Amino acid sequence: MGRKQTKSGKIRLTEVAKLAGVSPITASRFFRNPEALSLSKRERVDSAVKELGYVPNLAARALASHRTEVIGVVIPSLTNNVFADVLRGVYDSSEGSRYSIQLANTRYSILQEEKLLRLFRAQKPAGLIVTGINQTAESRAILESMNCPVTQIMEIGDSPVDMMVGFSHYDAGFAAISHILEQGCRRIGFLGARMDPRVQRRFEGYRDAMKAASLFDPNLVVTTSVPTTVTLGGTLFADLLAQAPDIDAVFCVNDDLALGVLFECQRRQISVPGDLSIVGFNDLEFMASAVPSLTSVRTNRYEMGRHAVTMVIDAIEGRRPQEPVLDLGFQLMVRESSMPQSA
Amino acid sequence: MGRKQTKSGKIRLTEVAKLAGVSPITASRFFRNPEALSLSKRERVDSAVKELGYVPNLAARALASHRTEVIGVVIPSLTNNVFADVLRGVYDSSEGSRYSIQLANTRYSILQEEKLLRLFRAQKPAGLIVTGINQTAESRAILESMNCPVTQIMEIGDSPVDMMVGFSHYDAGFAAISHILEQGCRRIGFLGARMDPRVQRRFEGYRDAMKAASLFDPNLVVTTSVPTTVTLGGTLFADLLAQAPDIDAVFCVNDDLALGVLFECQRRQISVPGDLSIVGFNDLEFMASAVPSLTSVRTNRYEMGRHAVTMVIDAIEGRRPQEPVLDLGFQLMVRESSMPQSA
DNA sequence: CAATCCGATGGTAGCGCTGTCAATAATTGT
DNA sequence: ACAATTATTGACAGCGCTACCATCGGATTG
Numbered sequence: 001m002g003r004k005q006t007k008s009g010k011i012r013l014t015e016v017a018k019l020a021g022v023s024p025i026t027a028s029r030f031f032r033n034p035e036a037l038s039l040s041k042r043e044r045v046d047s048a049v050k051e052l053g054y055v056p057n058l059a060a061r062a063l064a065s066h067r068t069e070v071i072g073v074v075i076p077s078l079t080n081n082v083f084a085d086v087l088r089g090v091y092d093s094s095e096g097s098r099y100s101i102q103l104a105n106t107r108y109s110i111l112q113e114e115k116l117l118r119l120f121r122a123q124k125p126a127g128l129i130v131t132g133i134n135q136t137a138e139s140r141a142i143l144e145s146m147n148c149p150v151t152q153i154m155e156i157g158d159s160p161v162d163m164m165v166g167f168s169h170y171d172a173g174f175a176a177i178s179h180i181l182e183q184g185c186r187r188i189g190f191l192g193a194r195m196d197p198r199v200q201r202r203f204e205g206y207r208d209a210m211k212a213a214s215l216f217d218p219n220l221v222v223t224t225s226v227p228t229t230v231t232l233g234g235t236l237f238a239d240l241l242a243q244a245p246d247i248d249a250v251f252c253v254n255d256d257l258a259l260g261v262l263f264e265c266q267r268r269q270i271s272v273p274g275d276l277s278i279v280g281f282n283d284l285e286f287m288a289s290a291v292p293s294l295t296s297v298r299t300n301r302y303e304m305g306r307h308a309v310t311m312v313i314d315a316i317e318g319r320r321p322q323e324p325v326l327d328l329g330f331q332l333m334v335r336e337s338s339m340p341q342s343a
Numbered sequence: 344m345g346r347k348q349t350k351s352g353k354i355r356l357t358e359v360a361k362l363a364g365v366s367p368i369t370a371s372r373f374f375r376n377p378e379a380l381s382l383s384k385r386e387r388v389d390s391a392v393k394e395l396g397y398v399p400n401l402a403a404r405a406l407a408s409h410r411t412e413v414i415g416v417v418i419p420s421l422t423n424n425v426f427a428d429v430l431r432g433v434y435d436s437s438e439g440s441r442y443s444i445q446l447a448n449t450r451y452s453i454l455q456e457e458k459l460l461r462l463f464r465a466q467k468p469a470g471l472i473v474t475g476i477n478q479t480a481e482s483r484a485i486l487e488s489m490n491c492p493v494t495q496i497m498e499i500g501d502s503p504v505d506m507m508v509g510f511s512h513y514d515a516g517f518a519a520i521s522h523i524l525e526q527g528c529r530r531i532g533f534l535g536a537r538m539d540p541r542v543q544r545r546f547e548g549y550r551d552a553m554k555a556a557s558l559f560d561p562n563l564v565v566t567t568s569v570p571t572t573v574t575l576g577g578t579l580f581a582d583l584l585a586q587a588p589d590i591d592a593v594f595c596v597n598d599d600l601a602l603g604v605l606f607e608c609q610r611r612q613i614s615v616p617g618d619l620s621i622v623g624f625n626d627l628e629f630m631a632s633a634v635p636s637l638t639s640v641r642t643n644r645y646e647m648g649r650h651a652v653t654m655v656i657d658a659i660e661g662r663r664p665q666e667p668v669l670d671l672g673f674q675l676m677v678r679e680s681s682m683p684q685s686a
Numbered sequence: 687c688a689a690t691c692c693g694a695t696g697g698t699a700g701c702g703c704t705g706t707c708a709a710t711a712a713t714t715g716t
Numbered sequence: 717a718c719a720a721t722t723a724t725t726g727a728c729a730g731c732g733c734t735a736c737c738a739t740c741g742g743a744t745t746g
Contacts, residue, residue: 353702355701355702355703356702356703356704357702357703367702367703367704368703368704368705371703371704372704375704399702399703400701400702400703402701402702402703403701403702403703403704404702404703404704405703406701406702406703406704407702407703407704407705408703408704408705409704409705
């Protein structure tokens with residue numbers, strides 16, 4: 001594939017153009033808008049590119065054209081499975097397009113997010129995807145000044161910076177509790193770790209559902225700011241049991257905690273769902289596989305990633321959606337762990 | 344922070360220099376090597392930058408300096424927890440440095456990898472981190488021609504492109520089997536999914552350990568090219584039982600499979616470790632939490648990410664390690680699932 | 687057949703920054 | 717005190733590409 005690029009002769013667009021017998025600008029157009037060339041020139045440039053092994057210089061392109069083909073993606077965590085799925089959607093959607101993805105990780109810090117956005121600004125990205133709706137005022141200002149399409153993902157709210165894809169965590173939390181209540185449970189515990197804004201809203205759904213049934217009790221709530229793990233699920237559950245020994249169900253803000261609760265139940269010989277119902281959140285793959293299988297709230301994370309990228313690319317290319325906020329909803333996946341009668 | 348950057352007046356380094364009363368080149372040095380400026384100029388430039396809200400143009404910088412401050416990272420999967428940990432190390436190490444990370448995902452395809460490397464070449468990254476040692480010849484050629492430090496991660500081998508951080512998957516597989524044999528098991532099954540090169544080498548460790556004990560039997564091996572899931576662990580285990588009902592242990596190439604096996608055992612009332620020992624690989628967090636707790640091989644993924652970045656940055660800045668290949672080893676984490684006597 | 691339009695192509699002029707090297711100021715040794 | 721050295725600073729040119737027009741031939745039209 002192409003003659004070795006010797007030290008002596010750098011291959012620039014000019015060299016390609018010379019070999020193809022066209023002007024540099026025509027060679028340039030070959031990459032950006034090949035249809036604009038006549039067939040003969042297109043072929044001549046094409047073979048010159050291959051012959052010389054030409055590699056375009058992205059920095060020069062960006063400088064001259066005042067834009068890049070980078071879509072920035074800002075997420076709070078790489079370790080969290082939830083974002084892995086979103087990212088899979090993001091990368092799947094961006095592949096095949098001309099755009100490449102630049103990832104940044106806030107570690108759940110809005111100050112870090114602000115810093116990263118500042119960094120992105122220097123890169124003049126073609127588009128941006130950010131997580132959640134709780135940016136600092138400064139972050140919002142940066143986003144608004146950046147002059148490129150922006151999509152907020154994971155949740156939806158009233159005042160999008162630009163576009164949004166997500167679902168209502170409040171509604172999802174509320175729906176999960178409603179389901180548990182329907183199963184006849186009354187003392188429903190709440191287990192929360194890393195209380196980020198979305199988890200907070202799930203809690204509010206829990207709280208309001210419980211209040212509506214006149215069953216809310218602060219003793220039923222155990223939370224921590226520590227990052228989530230399966231082991232932590234067991235620990236929090238032990239704390240909950242100490243506070244409220246009479247619980248008959250637990251709602252966990254994520255599936256790792258739920259699995260930890262299940263293991264702790266096995267350790268303590270607590271029968272699930274006989275003695276205790278368990279409901280998780282996110283519907284990770286293992287939930288259906290556990291014994292008993294674990295109820296969870298399925299969130300369409302992969303689709304979220306896909307849509308976010310598609311919306312951004314469409315907007316970059318002038319095809320703005322008529323509706324800037326896209327609600328992907330959620331599905332309650334009812335399984336053995338919350339069906340006492342089926343035990 | 345800085346006056347709004349109005350449409351009319353673009354803020355370039357020139358503007359900053361003018362306001363600070365220095366030449367543009369001095370202002371430029373302020374960013375790249377502040378110690379070279381006298382204190383007074385440094386302060387003047389600093390306040391001019393803040394006053395104008397100057398944002399450097401990275402493309403111009405890259406074009407003029409012939410380099411970028413991007414480290415490319417090529418991994419096969421985003422969904423796999425294993426790489427999430429590596430990436431955490433990568434991002435942790437790169438933070439605070441001047442370098443930013445550009446991620447690319449091959450989806451376990453070496454052709455996709457080749458394509459991505461070609462793309463990276465156009466960006467002239469400052470350094471590169473790639474997964475594994477099984478690149479295509481073309482990929483290797485690209486890596487070698489790229490003229491920047493390269494670190495191969497996840498495993499180690501004989502002919503590094505440049506540098507390496509990892510461990511021997513063969514040794515790890517061999518060690519896991521040796522441990523199971525020591526516990527008195529004889530019919531040890533092997534469960535493998537997505538047989539990538541590293542998984543393949545774990546298999547070779549299994550095979551040789553079994554052969555050394557004259558216990559190898561093809562009927563004990565069940566593999567698939569399907570990506571790994573917990574559910575798949577259960578399915579493969581069912582297949583294994585059908586092939587070899589007399590097994591007394593299972594070695595799973597990763598922890599998801601191991602968890603799936605555990606669940607399947609619970610479903611079938613197979614006592615672990617009484618009837619069957621289980622050993623996983625990677626030592627994900629939940630392994631210690633499961634009931635019974637699950638034996639696994641701990642791999643130092645976070646450290647791998649950290650070291651890879653550190654080595655690359657050091658090499659970029661001229662501090663090459665004396666030893667280009669770094670073996671991070673592994674630890675066998677023996678837990679209840681492989682200790683029959685303790686049951 | 688002139689007037690008009692359109693598609694294909696090229697010339698010119700930078701984009702915003704930094705490498706190189708020379709020039710100047712500050713510091714040191716003897 | 718003066719040369720030699722070292723810290724600071726600046727002038728100039730140009731990185732490789734594309735935006736912006738201008739051009740030019742040929743097709744279309746009335």
